[in-house]
Amino acid sequence: MTTTFDEAAFQQLKTEVTEWVRGRGEEWAEEIERTGQVAPELFQELKDRGWLGLAAPAELGGRGIPFSRYLEIMEIVSRSHASIRMLVHVINGTWRAMQPYATPEQIEQVVKPSVAGDALVAFTLTEATAGTGADIRTTVRREGDTYVMNGEKHLITFGVKCDYWLIAARLEGTAGQDGTIAFLMPNTGLPGAEVIDDSDTMGIRGTDHAILRFTDTPIPASARLGEEGQGLEVALGGFLLPSRVSVAMSAVGLAERANELAVEYANTRETFGKKLSSRQAIQFYLAENYADIAAARALVLEAARAYEEDRADAGTLSSASKMVAVDMLARVTDKALQVHGGQGYWKRNAIERVYRDARAQRFEEGTNEIQKLVVGRAVVTGQAGF
Structure with a gap:
């Protein structure tokens, strides 16, 4: 709640982030441009500083900074390299999609580790042959305690190196929003899941991007996020x-x-x-x-x-x-x-x-x-x- 917001601590945080962006952050920016990679040490540094859990509530292990005030930090971070901004932006945001729909087990196994920086979740919606979301074509069918997925996603940020895909699909034979379904799908070499590194971009060097292809890929029903129709x-x-x-x-x-x-x-x-x-x-x-x-x-x-x-x-x-x-x-x-x-x-x-x-x-x-x-x-x- 904003009534307990510590303004002095927040201003100190802004100063800390500003100094890092102008100093160490610029060094990392040069390193990313030189190598084309975000080093594991950089990710660890962001994690250790607590910048991957700024916006999440305390019950998930975050700092609970109100959204409008968190954006003041995002404003500063965005003056740095785009891949640094992308890490802070995505990890401070995916919990919002997961928390309201996650089971207690998913909260402990995925959501809290994501906020802590121990698990990376990639938002996985975009398709090459679809537009705004309601027309997605990646499908699943239910077979007992398993869903079977077919389709393709592209332009998936962190889709190569992530631990989970927060992925949207639709039940076979449905159209529009009502048939959509979401999963916290583990990126663990599932049968029929092909991950293609598509990271050679104009900008945002260092951030990985993926094309994902699924051919009869099994997903345990326990990985579903929310109910059928809520994708x-x-x-x-x-x-x-x-x-x-x-x-x-x-x-x-x-x-x-x-x-x-x-x-x-x-x-x-x-x-x-x-x-x-x-x-x-x-x-x-x-x-x-x-x-x-x-x-x-x-x-x-x-x-x-x-x-x-x-x-x-x-x-x-x-x-x-x-x-x-x-x-x-x-x-x-x-x-x-x-x-x-x-x-x-x-x-x-x-x-x-x-x-x-x-x-x-x-x-x-x-x-x-x-x-x-x-x-x-x-x-x-x-x-x-x-």
Whole structure:
């Protein structure tokens, strides 16, 4: 509860995270870019610092930081390497999808270990031949105490190295949301489960991504999360709604880093005897970036409060905040790179990595086209709140 929130301890935490991001975090960023891997030592460091369980409640072993305040930490973490942000973002979010539906055994075997950083859970919804979720084609059929799965998933973050796939499928012969079903499916070499490493991406280097193919793969019925028919409820309401707000704040944090790099460069680079920062054209870029970031941040925090308060417009604001923030990030990083001129195109400069990483957030947790559909439907039906 926010009534027992320790503000002084929280401010100390923000200071700790900020210092790490600017120091050790930058060293790790360079290492990730050099090797293309997130080292086990980095994961252990995040775990030891307790940053993988910031948002989860105390009964799950987390710190119980309220969602809107947790986003202040996500804002700072997002100024670091995208793979570091991804670890903190995903692990601090998957418990929300699992907890309301998990059995006591699943809480002890999967949810608590996930919050502690002892088990990695990969959110597994996206398919190459499906769109927003209700049309998923991966199927299962019940055979006694076992479900048998067939289908394919792709773009699954942490899908290669995870311990469990938080996976959504549908019962054979069903259509729409009612036939969907979720599982905490162990990544333990199940028969018929093929895991293809698909991690060679433009940005977010170091984070593994998988293509998953299932051919008559058996899943014990005890791995089901929730009841039959609740699959999309688990995936969309439990994970995607707050996760979109978190991604939106990630865009804010990365945009702040991009503009910071642009300011630093403008204050050191001279042309024709003057600092770039003294030139009106450059100041206009930086001013536009500042205003863009501030406006997006305000909307993100409003969306976070709506989620905390379980307001009717929480889903609409979640999509709106993500839509606005990632478009803002594209504008800010483009201008920040332009301030650097040709120098910004070289990998030796941090803005090059920031520019690449920023592009991924345009489709993470649903493309902007999907977010516009969500918001547009709410507006035309009078459910948008104003």
